[in-house]
Amino acid sequence: MPVEIDVDHVARLARLALTPEERERFRRQLGLILEHAEKVGEVAADDVPPTSHPVPRSNVYRPDEIGPCLTPEEALAGAPEVEGGRFKVPRIVEQEE
Amino acid sequence: MAELCDLPADELARRLRATEVSAVDVAESALRRMEAVDERLHTFLTPTPDLAREQARAVDARLGDGSAVPAVAGIPLALKDVLTTKGIRSTAGSKILEPYVPPYDCTPWARLNAAGSVLVGKTNCDEFAMGSSNENSAFGPVRNPWNLDTVPGGSSGGSAAAVASGQAVWALGTDTGGSVRQPAALCGVVGLKPTYGRISRYGLIAFASSLDHVGTFTRSVRDAALLLSAIAGNDPLDATSLPEPARDYTEGLDGGARGLRVGVVEDWLTLEGIQPGVRDGVRGAIDRLERMGASVEEAKLPHADYALSAYYLIAPAECSSNLARYDGVRYGFRAEGRDVVEMNMKTRGAGFGDEVKRRIMLGTYALSAGYYEAYYGQAQKVRTLVIRDYEQAFERFDLLVGPTSPTTAFRLGEKTGDPLAMYLSDVFTIPSDLSGTPAISIPCGLAPDGLPVGFQIMGKLMDEATVLRAAHALEQDLGFSSRPPLLTEIGAGP
Numbered sequence: 001m002p003v004e005i006d007v008d009h010v011a012r013l014a015r016l017a018l019t020p021e022e023r024e025r026f027r028r029q030l031g032l033i034l035e036h037a038e039k040v041g042e043v044a045a046d047d048v049p050p051t052s053h054p055v056p057r058s059n060v061y062r063p064d065e066i067g068p069c070l071t072p073e074e075a076l077a078g079a080p081e082v083e084g085g086r087f088k089v090p091r092i093v094e095q096e097e
Numbered sequence: 098m099a100e101l102c103d104l105p106a107d108e109l110a111r112r113l114r115a116t117e118v119s120a121v122d123v124a125e126s127a128l129r130r131m132e133a134v135d136e137r138l139h140t141f142l143t144p145t146p147d148l149a150r151e152q153a154r155a156v157d158a159r160l161g162d163g164s165a166v167p168a169v170a171g172i173p174l175a176l177k178d179v180l181t182t183k184g185i186r187s188t189a190g191s192k193i194l195e196p197y198v199p200p201y202d203c204t205p206w207a208r209l210n211a212a213g214s215v216l217v218g219k220t221n222c223d224e225f226a227m228g229s230s231n232e233n234s235a236f237g238p239v240r241n242p243w244n245l246d247t248v249p250g251g252s253s254g255g256s257a258a259a260v261a262s263g264q265a266v267w268a269l270g271t272d273t274g275g276s277v278r279q280p281a282a283l284c285g286v287v288g289l290k291p292t293y294g295r296i297s298r299y300g301l302i303a304f305a306s307s308l309d310h311v312g313t314f315t316r317s318v319r320d321a322a323l324l325l326s327a328i329a330g331n332d333p334l335d336a337t338s339l340p341e342p343a344r345d346y347t348e349g350l351d352g353g354a355r356g357l358r359v360g361v362v363e364d365w366l367t368l369e370g371i372q373p374g375v376r377d378g379v380r381g382a383i384d385r386l387e388r389m390g391a392s393v394e395e396a397k398l399p400h401a402d403y404a405l406s407a408y409y410l411i412a413p414a415e416c417s418s419n420l421a422r423y424d425g426v427r428y429g430f431r432a433e434g435r436d437v438v439e440m441n442m443k444t445r446g447a448g449f450g451d452e453v454k455r456r457i458m459l460g461t462y463a464l465s466a467g468y469y470e471a472y473y474g475q476a477q478k479v480r481t482l483v484i485r486d487y488e489q490a491f492e493r494f495d496l497l498v499g500p501t502s503p504t505t506a507f508r509l510g511e512k513t514g515d516p517l518a519m520y521l522s523d524v525f526t527i528p529s530d531l532s533g534t535p536a537i538s539i540p541c542g543l544a545p546d547g548l549p550v551g552f553q554i555m556g557k558l559m560d561e562a563t564v565l566r567a568a569h570a571l572e573q574d575l576g577f578s579s580r581p582p583l584l585t586e587i588g589a590g591p
Contacts, residue, residue, distance in 0.1 A: 005462055014417060014461040015424070015438070016454055017446030029516055030459055036517060037463075039406040040475040043482060050477030051484060053307050054293045054533025055339070055558065062333035074200040078428035087426050091436045 002031035003038070100589055101126035102263040103580070106172045106320045109266060113160060113171045120160070120171030123266075124153035124215050127173035131217065131264045133587045138240050140255045140264055142178050143186045144218035149173065152215045159213065169327045170213030175265035177256045178219040179226050180311070181300040182206055185216075189302045190224040190234040190252075193448030194429045203300025204335065205269055205311055205328040212327055217265050220255030224450045225420065226271050226304045228252045229279060229522040232513050233452040240509070241284060242581035243548050247506035250280030250522075253314070257284040260314045261581055263589065267324050268314040273304050274408055275502070275526025277312035278538035282501035282551020285540040285579065287568070289313045289321040291561050293533030294339040296325070297332030305415035306337075308408075308530045318539060318569040322346040325561065339559075349562055354389040354570040357563070360396025360494035365525055372504045374544025379500045382541040382552045385574050386498070386567070396490045396497050400482040404528045407483070409520060410463050410476035411531075416453075417460030423448065455516065484532045491557045496567055500525055501538040501551030525553060535561045537568045540577045549579070 007027045011018050018026065072085055081088040101109065101123050112118045128146050135141055156171040176182065179189045181199035188194045202210065210216070223233040231239040231254030239254040241247040242262040249258040253270025257280035260268050270277045272290040281288025289312050296311040303309060311328070315321045323346075330343030361383055366376050387393045425431035425444030432447050434440030449457070463472035490497055502522055512519040529536040534555060541552035552571070556564035584590045 007458075010458050010462045010465070012442075013465060014457045015421075015441045015445050016449070016457065017439075017442040018454070019446075022451075022454070026455060026458060029455060030462065033409060033455075033459060033516060033520075034462070034472075037406045037410050037459075037472065037476075039403055040410065040479045041471065043400060043403055044475040044478035048478040048481050050474060051480040052477060053337070054480075054484065054531065055337075057294075057337065060336040070200050077200060078197055080425060080429070080431035089426055089437050090434055090440045093436075 001035065003034035005030055005034070100130070100263070102130050102173060102266060103589065104266070105317045106169070106266050106315065106323055107317070109172055110168050116160065120153035120156035120215065121150065123171055124149045124173055124217070127217050127264055127266065130262065130589070134242070134262050134583060135264060137245060138242055138258050138262060139237055140220055140239055140259045140262070141175070141218040142188055142190070142221050142236055142255070145185060145216050149215050149217045152213070156213045156215070167212035167327065168323050169209055171215055173217045173266045174209060174214045175217055175220050175256055175259040175268035176206060177222050177253050177268070177270045179222060179271055179302040180206055180269060181302065182216070182219065185219060187219065187302065189226070190222045190236065191449065191453070192235040192430060193423050193444070195235070197429050201300060204297035204332045206300070208328050220253070220259055220268065222255055223252035224453050225302065225416070226252040226273055226276055227416070227452050227456055229275070229519050230507070230512065231255065232509065233450055235450055238509060241506045242583045243285060243506060245583070247508055247548065248283065250283035250502070250506065252276040254280045256314045257281050257286055257288070260286045260316060262583065267320055270312055270314055271301060272310045272312045272530060273308045274412060274530055275523035277314065278526045278536060278551065278553060279502045279523060281314055281538045282549065283506040285549030285581070287315045287318055287321050288538045289325060290529065290536050291325060291329065292339065292535045292559050294337050295329050295561070297335040297338045299332055299334040303419040305412040306419060307415060308412055310530065318537070318565055318572050319347060319350060321537065322350055322565050346561060346565060349566055350569045352566045354386050354391040354567055357391040357496060357567055358494045359386055359391045359393045360490055360497045361393060362398055362401070362497055362499040363395045364397070364401070365499040368503065370503050370521065371500065372544065374546060375500050375504060375550050378542045378544060378550035379552055382571060382575065383498060386571060389570060389574060396494055398486045398490060398528060400479065400486050401528050403479045404483050404531055405520065405524050407476040407479035408527045408531060409459070410472050411480065413456040413460030414463050414473050415460065417457045417464065420453070420457055452516070480531050483528050487532045487534055495563055497555040499553055501553040502526070505544045505546055505548035505550060529555050534558050535564050537564050539568050539572055541575055542577060543579060
C-alpha cells in the first residue's frame with residue numbers, strides 16, 4: 001500500500017513552496033517510493049547495530065594553525081543582497097496576521 | 098582519423114616528454130573536438146578554453162626548459178560541475194546555484210591544477226548529482242555520444258560523455274549511488290569509484306555525505322590509476338579523508354588475473370529486467386577472467402535487494418540536511434518574499450528541480466518526529482547488513498564481479514515519469530556506495546543494440562590495487578577499442 005503523507009507539513013518543514021500540481025504529484029510519488037523503502041523493516045532486526053559511515057573514524061583533528069582564509073569581500077561576493085559588510089535578509093520576525 | 102584528444106593520457110604524457118607534441122597541440126585538439134560535437138551533446142555547462150590554453154602554454158614552458166613535470170601535466174581534463182573551482186562558475190546543475198562563482202578550489206582540482214592539468218570545462222550533470230540519466234540538469238540533458246537519442250547515464254553524464262567523445266582525455270565525477278560507474282558503463286568508458294575517503298571531498302558540493310565519493314572517468318584502466326594517484330591521499334581539510342598519503346596506483350597493474358579468486362554475483366545476472374545483451378556481455382567477460390587463470394565461483398550478497406530501499410532513505414535524509422544551506426542568503430539564487438521564511442520557501446521552490454524536491458521531502462519525512470526509527474534508523478541497520486555481506490564474501494573472494502547497470506543506455510524521456518524505474522538503474526552500484534568499497538566499471542563490448550555494456554569489478558575496502566590489476570588484465574584481453582559512431586561521422590573515427 002502506498003504510504004499517505006501530509007505533503008503540506010513536510011514541504012513546510014523542508015522550506016519548499018510547492019504549486020498545487022507539484023503537491024499532488026509528490027504526494028503520489030512519495031507514497032510509492034516510501035512503500036518500496038519500507039522494505040528495510042523486513043530485515044533490520046533489533047540486534048543489528050546501525051551504520052552511519054562506511055569507514056568509521058572518530059576524533060579526527062588537524063593542527064590548530066592559522067592559515068589563509070576568505071576575506072569578508074570574498075565571503076560576501078556571492079550573496080544576493082549585502083549591506084554594510086553583512087548578508088541582508090528580509091524581515092525575520094513574523095508578522096501578526 | 099583519431100586525433101591527439103583520442104589518445105590515452107599515459108601515451109600523451111610520453112609524447113609530451115619526448116617533445117613530439119606540445120601541450121598546446123593537445124589542448125587545441127580537445128577544444129576542436131568540443132567545437133565539433135558539444136553543441137549536439139550538451140556536455141559542458143561552462144567551457145574554459147582560455148584557461149586551457151593558458152595552462153597548456155605554462156606546461157610547454159616547463160617542458161621547454163627541461164623541468165620534470167607530473168604525469169597529469171598537459172592532459173585535458175573535465176570536471177563535473179559539483180566540484181568547486183575558484184573563479185569559475187560551479188552550478189551543480191541547479192538553477193539555485195546558476196550565478197555561483199566559488200571563492201575556493203576543491204582539493205582534487207587544487208592538486209591537479211598545481212600539477213599542470215589543463216581544464217577544458219565544467220560538465221553538465223543531474224542537479225546536485227541526483228539522477229541516473231542527466232535529465233535532471235536544470236540546464237537540459239546531455240546526450241549519449243553512442244546514440245544521440247539515448248541518455249549518457251547519470252549523474253556524472255557530462256563527464257562520461259566528454260571522455261567518450263574526446264572533448265577531454267579524462268574527467269572527474271562523483272559517485273553517491275553509482276553516478277560514476279553507471280554513466281561510464283552507458284558511455285563505454287572506464288569509471289572508478291575508490292574507497293570512501295580515498296579522494297578528498299573538500300570543495301565537493303555535498304549531496305549525501307556518508308555516501309559521496311569522487312571518482313574518475315578515463316578511456317583506460319592505466320589512466321584511471323594515474324589520475325587516482327594524482328588526487329588521492331589524506332587531506333586535513335576533509336575529516337573523512339583516509340589517513341594514508343598518496344601512492345602510485347600504477348604499481349602492480351600488470352600483475353594479471355592468474356590466481357585471483359573471483360566471485361560472480363549470480364543473482365544480478367538472473368534478475369528480472371536485466372537486458373539479455375548486458376547479461377551476455379558480462380558472462381563473456383567472466384569467461385575471459387577464468388581463461389586468464391582466475392578462479393570463478395558464485396558469490397552471494399543476500400541483502401543487496403534491500404540496499405536500494407536503504408539507499409533511498411539514507412541519501413535523501415542526508416540530502417535534506419545538506420541542501421538546507423540553499424536558503425537564498427549567502428549565495429546563489431533568491432526569490433523575493435515578505436519575510437525570511439517566505440523568501441526561503443519561494444527561493445527553494447523556484448530554485449530546485451523536481452527530483453531534488455522529491456528527495457528533500459523524502460528525507461525530511463524520513464527524519465521527522467515519529468518516523469525516524471521506522472525509516473532512517475532501519476535503513477542504517479540494513480547498511481550494516483550490506484557491509485557484512487561484503488565482508489563475508491571477501492573472506493572467500495578477492496573480487497566480486499557483475500554488471501554495472503541492468504541495461505545499456507535508455508532513451509531520453511523513457512523513465513522520467515517513473516522515479517522508481519529510474520532508481521533501478523543503480524541497483525548494482527548502490528551496494529558499494531553503502532559499504533564504501535572500491536569498484537570500477539570497464540566496457541566489455543557492445544550489446545546487439547550497438548551500445549556499450551559495463552562490467553563491474555568490486556574490491557575489498559582499501560584494495561584499489563587488486564581492482565585495478567584485474568580490470569587492467571581484462572581490458573587488455575578484451576581489446577575493446579570501439580568509439581562512438583559520432584566520431585566517425587565527424588571524420589575522427591578509429
